[in-house]
Amino acid sequence: MTNENNPIDDLFKSKLENLESEPAESSWEAISKKLQEENLQKTESTNHSYYWWAAAAILIITSVFVFRNFNQEITTKPNIATIETAKNETIVKNETSQNNNPVAQEPKKAKIYLSKNSIKEVKLADGSLIVLDKNSVVTVPENYPYQRTITLRGRAFFNVVKNTELPSFMVSTNFSECTVKGTSFIINAPINSNSNQLWVKSGVVSIKNLTTNDSKEINAGEKISLVDGKLIEKNKINSANFESWKTETLKFNNTPLNVVASDIADYYNVKVLLNNEKLQNCKFTGEFSKYSIDELLQVLSTSFNLSHDFSQNTYIIKGEGCK
């Protein structure tokens, strides 16, 4: 059943044919409820399936009393029927526990987590946490934590639980590989860019440049960028706002207006320009939680007597500046 080759078809087939995504947690409950409803209807009509009789036989043997109760109650009180089926579960539990993990026997595959318009948290089996920024993707091996290599497109925060018995936790992007023990950090690997950024919040992260194969160790409170296949000299994190996409809060502490502007630009995904060099002398202190950009600019304008123009996704901030 293969059709003739076409590059677009091939692209979509290769990327989307085996796409996987975790369903909502409520999904199984809804399905299970519908199945039960259908089963209740079925119990009243006869069912000739071999398995049904097998099930009935087991039930009769193990618990004749419960089964009779069950049949009597279902027509009038579905709630009680639910409780009784829950009892069935405990009867067969021992049998289930021997082989209740068919997933582990399947070939090694990865789970893909996509975030679209909202920030998404991914809790991993070893207690580690990924907070995925909007429009980002991580893939997690299905046999995690026995293999702890995560791929990332976009931006994410990682909090890795230290566990020396498990393999190293590694995040790979198109351009870099970051290896860690227990630590927390943020990587930004934008989908449409050849740059990567890494901010280390705690612990130590080793970043490997996949273009040149050289590595560097980045300590807590430091950041590093990788641009055009080169690791740029690491330096101290000078703004608290490297994680504002996650905390939804912008914090400034005696921060020059040009840094404020670049943090705003990054957070709201716009361009922000200052029309006067003296504006860099203005220092701002304050905290904005879940502000709209217009509200935020309003506050800045009042503080420094500014005005602004907006066109084509760019804010131009105007003012006399400070001494």
Place this chain on the structure above:
Amino acid sequence: MEKSVIERCLAGDRKAQEVLYKSIAPKVKGWCMRYARTVFEVEDIVQESFIKIFKNLKNYSNTGPFDAWARRIVINTAIDSYKSNLFSDNQVNIENTTEIEVGFAKITDTVTEAELLKILNQLPNGYKIVFNMYAIEGYSHKEIAEILKISEGTSKSQLSKAREAIKKLLVQYNYIENDERE
């Protein structure tokens, strides 16, 4: 899928049903995501598919892979859902259009599954379902025509229009360098 899990499902064992659900649910959702338009639609198709999977489990013969068997049910459910939501304005009825050559220089390898899904979601319903069925599922135009009750010519034209629209979107999002003048 283990035989014993299926047998226990058939016996009405809810624990086994949950094991079966958990083992294929991410895949089922992935299949549905290509067809559905909204998260709600995805959820509906996933649920309906699982009900059908459990109801038809006795027909699974254990000869082929379970995934492939389940996938057919899910895809059919997705197609049925499309058919029941048909909008006439998405139908393009041009007979015997010729295939349009789609040549492009380079696809940036950073294009992600999420981006491709986004592109797929921007196609009109009629393009999207034919593209899914032909390019990803591997149905022939003849089969698509029969299933969707359209002519083979319509199926062909929907496919080439889908590819054209996708190409435009790929160029627009800078995933491919456009080597032609539009």
